[in-house]
Amino acid sequence: MxxxxxxxxxxxxxxxxxxxxxxxxxxxxxxxxxxxxxxxxxxxxxxxxxxxxxxxxxxxxxxxxxxxxxxxxxxxxxxxxxxxxxxxxxxxxxxxALLNEEKEKIKQAFTIAQNVASISEIIPTKTFGEVLEDRTTQMTFSALGQQAPLDQKSAWDPDMKKRTAIKNILDPLLPEFSVRIGGATSIDVTRKGxxxxxxxxxxxxxxxxxxxxxxxxxxxxxxxxxxxxxxxxxxxxxxxxxxxxxxxxxxxxxx
Ligand SMILES: [Mg+2]
Structure with a gap:
């Protein structure tokens, strides 16, 4: 090529x-x-x-x-x-950097999303390391945890359907933020734009x-x-x- x-x-x-x-x-x-x-x-x-x-x-x-x-x-x-x-x-x-109150709001939104019945079923109960990580300028949700084995990560949501469902719950809760599907299992939240x-x-x-x-x-x-x-x-x-x-x-x- x-x-x-x-x-x-x-x-x-x-x-x-x-x-x-x-x-x-x-x-x-x-x-x-x-x-x-x-x-x-x-x-x-x-x-x-x-x-x-x-x-x-x-x-x-x-x-x-x-x-x-x-x-x-x-x-x-x-x-x-x-x-x-x-x-x-x-x-x-x-x-x-995100302000502390911005981080709190994002954490609360993820807690709400994880408690929605249709979502709680798709979020694994066994996780590896931190699930919601404070990256100072961004909060990152990794469904299987930050240290999950690569093969499990690749297999979890290859078509992004699971994360799209989670994002659809988060979006209206976090109108002043951007909620984006990231790498293999992650959702990144930053300030809008x-x-x-x-x-x-x-x-x-x-x-x-x-x-x-x-x-x-x-x-x-x-x-x-x-x-x-x-x-x-x-x-x-x-x-x-x-x-x-x-x-x-x-x-x-x-x-
Ligand atoms: Mg990439």
């Missing part, structure tokens, strides 16, 4: 889970090498629903030691925070680029998918089936 629409972009923006790595897993050795090569040639941004700590664990810390990190820009929790490397260390450029399109706007603003300078690569570019907003923002986007296809894209760009 060829991806000429990405070749001349100044900055390639990647989703993380399902695109660069399997859900919550580290990038593999081949991806680490390719990603490092890409950073020699292009600005690269990662936009994910996850935290900056996850981005470091899954990606940054796996890159070869000589990687040019100055070209890497991290936009965790859908662009509600931004980190860049200054040659020595990672700097927090901004972080738009914080999504991958918001992150795209921040990338343009801080890297002094226009949307035409960006190319986006993600596994969930379809209505209801958490990468769809990037396409809707008007960025040239390529939907990948899996991590291997992302590798092929990077190989094509760095050729």
């Amino acid at each position: 060829e991806y000429p629409q990405l070749k001349n972009k100044k900055c390639i923006v990647f989703d993380l889970d399902g695109t660069l790595a399997l859900s919550k897993q580290a990038i593999d050795v081949e991806m680490a090498k390719l990603f490092s090569e890409l950073l020699k040639k292009k600005l690269v941004a990662i936009v994910s629903g996850g935290t900056v700590d996850q981005m470091e664990l899954q990606d940054v810390n796996r890159l070869p030691p000589d990687t040019f990190l100055n070209n890497l820009h991290l936009f965790p929790t859908n662009g509600s925070a931004y980190y860049r490397f200054d040659g020595k260390e990672w700097l927090e450029v901004y972080k738009e 914080i999504d991958k399109a918001y992150a795209i706007g921040k990338i343009c603003q801080y890297l002094k680029l226009s949307k035409e300078d960006l190319g986006f690569v993600g596994d969930a570019i379809f209505p209801g998918g958490n990468d769809y907003a990037a396409l809707q923002a008007g960025v040239e986007s390529v939907k990948v089936e899996n991590v291997e296809e992302t590798k092929n894209i990077i190989k094509y760009i760095i050729l």
Whole structure:
């Protein structure tokens, strides 16, 4: 496959889970090498629903030691925070933390949703680790818990029907927030308007680029998918089936 629409972009923006790595897993050795090569040639941004700590664990810390990190820009929790490397260390450029009363309201809405009969049946009783996680700028519900085994996560809601049912209960309870279906089992709640399109706007603003300078690569570019907003923002986007296809894209760009 060829991806000429990405070749001349100044900055390639990647989703993380399902695109660069399997859900919550580290990038593999081949991806680490390719990603490092890409950073020699292009600005690269990662936009994910996850935290900056996850981005470091899954990606940054796996890159070869000589990687040019100055070209890497991290936009965790859908662009509600931004980190860049200054040659020595990672700097927090901004972080738009939720207020405590906002977090409380979100927690209460999840409690209500979990008590609705039709929903309480689909939420597993056995969970692994934290289910509703405070990510400072975002609250994230993981139906099976943050540490659930990958195979169980993949099997739980592949068609997003379960999470759509939960979202439909949450939406009217949280009109001032965005409720979005995230990675394999998660629902992310942020202030309204914080999504991958918001992150795209921040990338343009801080890297002094226009949307035409960006190319986006993600596994969930379809209505209801958490990468769809990037396409809707008007960025040239390529939907990948899996991590291997992302590798092929990077190989094509760095050729
Ligand atoms: Mg994804």
